[in-house]
Amino acid sequence: MTRAARLSPAATAGLLLHAAPLAAQALRGDFSIGPEWLRFESRAVAQPTFGGKASAGLTWAARPGSSTVIAVEPRIGFRALTAEGTPTITELVGDLRASLTATSERTRWWLSAEQRVRAVSDSVPAPVYLDPDRRETWARGGIAIPISGQWLLESSVGAGLVRYGPASWQQLDRTELIGTAKLSHALGPGLLRLTLGAGNASFSGAPFDTRDDGRWALNAEWALRGSPFVQVELGAAWNSSSIETFDYRAMRAAVLVSASVGRSSIQLYSALAAKSYRDTGDTLALVDQETGSFVIAQATSPIASGTFLHLRAEWVRSESTIRSRLYQRVGASAVLGYRWPARRSSP
Amino acid sequence: MRLKRIAWSAVTAALVAAAPLGGQAGPPALDSLRARTTAAAQRVTALAEQRERAAAWADEQYRAIAEARRRDPKALRPALRQAQTAADSLARLDRRLDEAVRAADAARQALAAGLQAELERTVAAAERARPPDKATLTARARALSDELQRTRRPVDLPPTDVPAVVVRPTDGPAEIELKADFLADRATQLRSAADVLAGEITRERRRAELQDEVERLVAQTRLFDETDVPPPSVELGAQGTERRPVDTPVPLAPDRGARAPPPAAAGAAPGGTPGGRPEPTDPVSAGDPRTASDRLTRLRADLLRQAAALERQSGEIRRLLRDQP
Numbered sequence: 311m312t313r314a315a316r317l318s319p320a321a322t323a324g325l326l327l328h329a330a331p332l333a334a335q336a337l338r339g340d341f342s343i344g345p346e347w348l349r350f351e352s353r354a355v356a357q358p359t360f361g362g363k364a365s366a367g368l369t370w371a372a373r374p375g376s377s378t379v380i381a382v383e384p385r386i387g388f389r390a391l392t393a394e395g396t397p398t399i400t401e402l403v404g405d406l407r408a409s410l411t412a413t414s415e416r417t418r419w420w421l422s423a424e425q426r427v428r429a430v431s432d433s434v435p436a437p438v439y440l441d442p443d444r445r446e447t448w449a450r451g452g453i454a455i456p457i458s459g460q461w462l463l464e465s466s467v468g469a470g471l472v473r474y475g476p477a478s479w480q481q482l483d484r485t486e487l488i489g490t491a492k493l494s495h496a497l498g499p500g501l502l503r504l505t506l507g508a509g510n511a512s513f514s515g516a517p518f519d520t521r522d523d524g525r526w527a528l529n530a531e532w533a534l535r536g537s538p539f540v541q542v543e544l545g546a547a548w549n550s551s552s553i554e555t556f557d558y559r560a561m562r563a564a565v566l567v568s569a570s571v572g573r574s575s576i577q578l579y580s581a582l583a584a585k586s587y588r589d590t591g592d593t594l595a596l597v598d599q600e601t602g603s604f605v606i607a608q609a610t611s612p613i614a615s616g617t618f619l620h621l622r623a624e625w626v627r628s629e630s631t632i633r634s635r636l637y638q639r640v641g642a643s644a645v646l647g648y649r650w651p652a653r654r655s656s657p
Numbered sequence: 658m659r660l661k662r663i664a665w666s667a668v669t670a671a672l673v674a675a676a677p678l679g680g681q682a683g684p685p686a687l688d689s690l691r692a693r694t695t696a697a698a699q700r701v702t703a704l705a706e707q708r709e710r711a712a713a714w715a716d717e718q719y720r721a722i723a724e725a726r727r728r729d730p731k732a733l734r735p736a737l738r739q740a741q742t743a744a745d746s747l748a749r750l751d752r753r754l755d756e757a758v759r760a761a762d763a764a765r766q767a768l769a770a771g772l773q774a775e776l777e778r779t780v781a782a783a784e785r786a787r788p789p790d791k792a793t794l795t796a797r798a799r800a801l802s803d804e805l806q807r808t809r810r811p812v813d814l815p816p817t818d819v820p821a822v823v824v825r826p827t828d829g830p831a832e833i834e835l836k837a838d839f840l841a842d843r844a845t846q847l848r849s850a851a852d853v854l855a856g857e858i859t860r861e862r863r864r865a866e867l868q869d870e871v872e873r874l875v876a877q878t879r880l881f882d883e884t885d886v887p888p889p890s891v892e893l894g895a896q897g898t899e900r901r902p903v904d905t906p907v908p909l910a911p912d913r914g915a916r917a918p919p920p921a922a923a924g925a926a927p928g929g930t931p932g933g934r935p936e937p938t939d940p941v942s943a944g945d946p947r948t949a950s951d952r953l954t955r956l957r958a959d960l961l962r963q964a965a966a967l968e969r970q971s972g973e974i975r976r977l978l979r980d981q982p
Contacts, residue, residue, distance in 0.1 A: 568867040
């Protein structure tokens, strides 16, 4: 059996890439589908919806040399929601990412490119809220260097283009430049990481004035990657815009937990955020920075080899893309997930 | 069995710490870390021995209960009391032993960090040094690297080398029996090493599953822009090692909540640039969450094969002894 034949169930993309003479490859994927109930609420109006959600992803990676890895990771998702008296609302999302990582004795560097696309059906009646159509293209690069033995410094830069579909949202079209510096150090059984980030966003579609935002963020997080898996985080961010309406300060605390319960496991993913605009003027301005709080609780049970049932409950309270207009969403879903294990090959 | 393993680990750690760099002295901080590691290991050994003695004494007390039931019902109450004392004493020792093992592990990790720092300094100095000094510094770096490797061993295993034992024509019955016993003992040791690995494999699989669930949950929510937080970059260590127990945390956005992008990720926006992602991981190894456990499973299978081979050899030697005229 040829190598390509062994990997053929995975994806056509995988087969094409197998033509390259690579030293080692791995391919894995997952698929999930299930019903979903969501109840949206905004300005004292509530709308329950019922529908389904499906998603699939692949990770293909190869090691052309002993210290270099290239990877391609496509992922797509689809959601359909029906609500009384409204046509079916659909959402199609896709994410394609490619990366190159190289390691040496002391350093690691990486380059990556990513394309994200989302398409939402034309009519999304309030209070139902889904992010509008959008395309994003990103390129990033970074390096990690150990310093003074026990500290690791990671530094990265990136640039991105964000383009919205609906004409009324195109004032949020923008070009972004970003840079981060992170220091990591072991703390107790986990890892502490301090991050300082800075960036700039230039909005090309602003109808009234030139908009240019400067952004800063400070973040501290601690993670324990064991059983249980625990991560906690505290952060603050500042946005200073050439238009005062968009100046804000934000704080956020987040936690991520995954723990075993017998043969099953539970996951909790939650964040509490607060954001305040410095200017109380134009409260109907469109904003690209949403701040919200959410709690997602999930129970995962294996039901067969590679097949899992996820029961999920969620609560979200977030700013919609209109400044200071909050919406709330509660939901529940039962998702059946299948994963096929990594297929590996060597020449 | 557990005690033997702990004691073995402690002795190994003590040996590692006591004989650094082939007898070379290190910087004072490193020496102090070595001394601390040795002391912690010695404490584990002492407690393990104490606990072994206490367990033997407790066994006697438990046997005394059965004896009292059978022969002298009046002695039953004191025997029960004594057995309770023995059990309490064992529980106390277990707690102390547990604390000592944790302290020894922490000391070992601190020593590893110190060795790593010293190794990096030495390598940097070797790069700058002139030829006569370069050789000395390179040798020192190699010794430090060896010591670091011994100190960082991921799993404490009993000795796993397989002895080469041959019965010679000049061997008498006692010598032949001794060799058969020796091989059987080594087979038992290999099986106990395999037991240690079995526990490690289970833990590693569970850890990988939990991490996998987190990754998928975050990937799902990000895909639909519900939280827009990227998947965790968990597989590649800070310096490229695979699946280290502590690693790059999942980047959660500090400035925004639901549907908000992650500034904390490498390559992500600081002030809320959508689409922030973590640095690329090593998906060749990351592609299979069972990589580490697979490796341990293969190692365990090897140990069991070797144990079976030694048992066969031991049996053959015993047969030889029986069949001797």
